Amino acid sequence: MAYLEQVANLRLSPSRVSEFTNCPQLYKYRTIDKLPEPPSVDAERGTLVHTVLHDLFESPAELRNLETAVELLPSRWQAQLAAKPDLAPLVSNEKEWIDRANALLATYFKLEKPETFEPTFRELHLEFDLNSDLYLHGYVDRLDVAPTGEVRIVDYKTGKSPKPGWEAKALFQLQVYALLYYKTNNVLPRLLLLIYLGDGALVRSTPTMADLAATEATLMRIASEIKLAIEKDVWPTKPSRLCDWCFFKAICPAHT
Numbered sequence: 234m235a236y237l238e239q240v241a242n243l244r245l246s247p248s249r250v251s252e253f254t255n256c257p258q259l260y261k262y263r264t265i266d267k268l269p270e271p272p273s274v275d276a277e278r279g280t281l282v283h284t285v286l287h288d289l290f291e292s293p294a295e296l297r298n299l300e301t302a303v304e305l306l307p308s309r310w311q312a313q314l315a316a317k318p319d320l321a322p323l324v325s326n327e328k329e330w331i332d333r334a335n336a337l338l339a340t341y342f343k344l345e346k347p348e349t350f351e352p353t354f355r356e357l358h359l360e361f362d363l364n365s366d367l368y369l370h371g372y373v374d375r376l377d378v379a380p381t382g383e384v385r386i387v388d389y390k391t392g393k394s395p396k397p398g399w400e401a402k403a404l405f406q407l408q409v410y411a412l413l414y415y416k417t418n419n420v421l422p423r424l425l426l427l428i429y430l431g432d433g434a435l436v437r438s439t440p441t442m443a444d445l446a447a448t449e450a451t452l453m454r455i456a457s458e459i460k461l462a463i464e465k466d467v468w469p470t471k472p473s474r475l476c477d478w479c480f481f482k483a484i485c486p487a488h489t
């Protein structure tokens with residue numbers, strides 16, 4: 234019965250979609266079984282850097298510089314630790330941890346000049362019912378609306394940029410946000426921008442209506458696959474190099 238409710242009320246976000254396409258079994262562990270997972274050091278570092286970049290825009294434009302960002306780090310880190318105490322044992326060398334976050338922030342300032350613009354939205358929640366039993370949503374790191382009305386959707390990544398040929402896969406998340414923004418505002422975003430702080434690269438795309446239609450079709454197809462997996466309770470494993478980072482490897486049928 235619970236499975237039937239999940240089929241009737243499917244909630245998708247770009248990360249859930251990627252999870253299912255990367256490995257249906259991993260999707261099941263996380264989304265259906267809701268098994269607990271320890272925090273990931275890389276993901277938590279990403280959260281810290283995202284928080285600082287979010288809060289940086291609270292400062293007046295002339296103070297949006299690396300010094301201000303570096304000053305924000307310790308207090309934001311302490312707040313993150315207070316909210317998630319089981320993170321502390323994972324960070325054995327706090328100086329190294331902060332230094333790494335500082336380096337990512339330094340890279341940010343080589344790629345953007347935050348003193349030159351005002352973001353319109355930060356951590357914007359977009360949501361839309363694609364149909365009566367498919368709810369789609371996501372959180373956009375930053376969305377800028379220019380005085381001309383042109384919209385730019387920005388996402389910060391603390392890892393490295395994709396290898397040549399993999400940019401479209403990396404941009405899928407922003408294509409979904411563009412679709413959500415179009416569905417809710419009837420405006421086609423002008424630019425999608427991924428900012429990779431791991432290696433200082435930018436990945437850009439100018440979406441078209443055909444792109445949005447293709448993204449919607451992909452989402453509908455994946456939603457059907459997920460519903461089928463739920464109904465039949467069949468969750469194939471997809472072993473890949475991701476398995477080395479998968480917390481569930483010890484219980485995964487592909488490795489036992």
Ligand code: SF4
Nearest residue numbers: 256471476479482485
């Ligand atoms: S170990 Fe690999 S195959 Fe198994 S659930 Fe994790 S990602 Fe999927």
